Amino acid sequence: MATRAVEAVAADPDEARALAVAALAATRRAKDPDATSVAHRALGLAARVGDDAHTAARHLRAALRVAERHERMTLAAEARMSLALVLDDLGRPAAAVREIDVALRSLRGLRRGRAVMQRALILRRLGHDEEAMAGYRSALRVFRREGDRLWEARALNNRAILHGYHGSHRLAAADLGAAAAIYADLDLPTAAAQVHHNLGFVAAQAGDVPLALARYEQARAVLTREAGVPADALLDLAELLRSARLLPEAQQAAQDAVDTCRRGRLDTARGEAALLLARVALARGNAEEARDAARSARRAFTAQRRHLPAARARAVELGAVIAAGRAHRGTLRAVQEVAAELTTAGWLLPGCESWLDAAQLALALGSLGDRATAAACLDRAAVVARRGPAVLRARWWHLRAVAHLADGDVPAAARCADAGLREFEAHRASLGATELRVRSGGTVADLAAFRLRLAVEHEPAEQILQWSQRCRAAALWLPPARPSGDPVIARDLARLRSVHADLAAAPIGAAHTGRLLQRQRDLEEQVRRRSWQAHGTEEATAAGPPLDVLAAALGDLAFVDLLAVDACLHALVLVGGRVTHRPLGPAQPVLDELHALRFAQRRLVARRGHRGAATLAADHAAADLDRMLLAPLDDLIGDRDLVLAPTGQLQALSWSLLPRCRGRAVRVTPSAATWWRAQRTPRPDGPSVFVGAADPPQALREVTGIAAGTPGATLLAGARALVGDVLHALDGASLGHIACHGQFRTDNALFSALLLADGPLTMYDLSALNRPPGTLVLSGCDTGLSAVHPGEELLGLTSTLLQLGTRTVVASTGPVDDEATRTLMTDFHKRLGTGCTEAAALSAALLATDGDARYSSAGFVCYGAG
Known part of the structure; x- marks a missing residue:
């Protein structure tokens, strides 16, 4: 029974634990020292699989004591062999090597091969990679000769990780493929899942983020069900999320690994987790936090005599010093030393990163000698950088x-x-x-x-x-x-709407509200993680049309690109085929006036405070913005209608409030290329679709009145405004108009939503459209906002709709007054019916809006082709 328990650990740790407990009870009655030792060893191995190193060490020491007391030297050696791995988990690698070296003296044949493989694993963690590789090769020869397929698969799996760290992705994939085949033949799903996770690790090392995420997720589903996700798997995931700039998620995964290590007293993996948290902090710009965490990890590794991990921690520590602006030539020498140590040891990617850190610092120091040092560091990094x-x-x-x-x-x-x-x-x-x-x-x-x-x-x-x-x-x-083409995502989006309906029906303070909110967060996270696994469908393409093609498409329009470079604004104006560059001045005063304008608008729409003061503030800010942004371009744009591509920080500006924009047709676009693609996208010829949610009350009146004047229109109002029906109607529509509450999500703009009868209509839902509507009007609060990410990348309803293929989106960058919006939209559609473009119709409708209503209506902007 005890022997069966050891054999069962790989397949079912819970069964192994139960068998071992039963065996221990039986051996106490039979007084069988061999079975007692083996049963304790099985309990120790099962505890290690569960990341409980303290319990594992206690049972393995018991197994060793029993075997030595009764002079069962082979059993004692096998117990030492297992104890060595646990000691390494506990952060005592030197003791681990001593134990396994003692064990090797008493082992022969197959058992000795297993110990050699275990020793190689410990040596790899210590950074003795060449000796570890030799150990794996030696052990594999023994396993193949003896026909031990289980241990052959284990050795292949471990050797693949070493290949992956050294950048030998083809060799790693070959080893893992062979290991997976063996585990499948032996019907060991948990072990196969670990191999699948390691295939994700190899994909991550090669830079294939979607494939790595997909493999990690598939492995996670099995590991969670069988034995729980091990700490090293959490660390691999955290590192991948860090590389993909999913930094909050990376920090959470690393923290989960820290918690797992703390519970199981896995000091070795805990140091790795602390180091990863330092790297995440550095990526988030928290240099001081990163330096402290990396220093703590380095000291822990040094105490464990794990010199290469200590060097990696030192590299991150120095990177944080550089990021904090405290580096000097001594720092440069230290970075070069660490880079050389990592490269010599075969840790090519960390070594390359350190060579690049050294080059960056040398260039920042700036002398002729420093530039020569930078060139040398770039040469050292070249081989890896060109294929990394x-x-x-x-x-x-x-x-x-x-x-x-x-x-x-x-x-x-x-x-x-x-x-x-x-x-x-x-x-x-x-x-x-x-x-x-x-x-x-x-x-x-x-x-x-x-x-x-x-x-x-x-x-x-x-x-x-x-x-x-x-x-x-x-x-x-x-x-x-188009993530919602995935049936798993479509199912989870439907479940998300169901949860939303339950939340809407739940009384305030109900005990189950917290559970519903947690369920909502869980479903949103599942949708996000599943969507990350999608691969791109095309190679990289040119970023936009040639200048003459863009100029021809513009015709009489003036294109104005407002860009920020080094905290200064610049304007590029394309008129009549000629581009003019004009500096506009510092960006900060413009941003200050933008904030003042938006604050005053919100006060006026919400009817808070002194309306006269708010009106003066709004008009003053709008006049200043007009003076700083458009007045310097008067001689270039004249009275032409505009296509504006504002820098990301100006995406939320209510352009119609600027004096030079009033009465002028203005189209706003993320870039010239996006506008050009939008205006050449064919408009679908389906009927117009009008959607009105039951709340706010004006929405029903708004769409009912407009639809009545639109021949052949489809009307989905009140309880009929269901997400599925709305999506079906919008597919191929020439025009869509949705009046409802809007919800902009700063945490994830793709979950920004339009709130319909059965729940939120998100961008994930809209991605299911085969033919998005030619024009889509979003008559609700904040529907035109986008989150601005580094690199001037936008994420929101309007930007994503333009990418999906909608030609024109009309949406609001702020709160709206219900009655003023109904009046504006009725006028807008009347003008559309006379043949006006969307931009011209919106401009004329806004010009006709007087009094306080204009500050609400001015939030509506025409995006795209217009």
């Missing part, structure tokens, strides 16, 4: 560009920056999820800003416009992600 993950390649090109610029070679700097952006564009195109595409821009935001700055300072206006198109809202240029 895309983000690493882009950073290498960026630093080369900075080095060339420091030497005064502007053309070479531009070529290197271009190459870095191309590398990253190909990577971004491989991501299918809109959220991942948008957030990934943060990894190259500095490179994009560098390239744009280079264009502004050294290139003609036409080139500046080209790079503005390419560097801003680039994620929107890619083919749209």
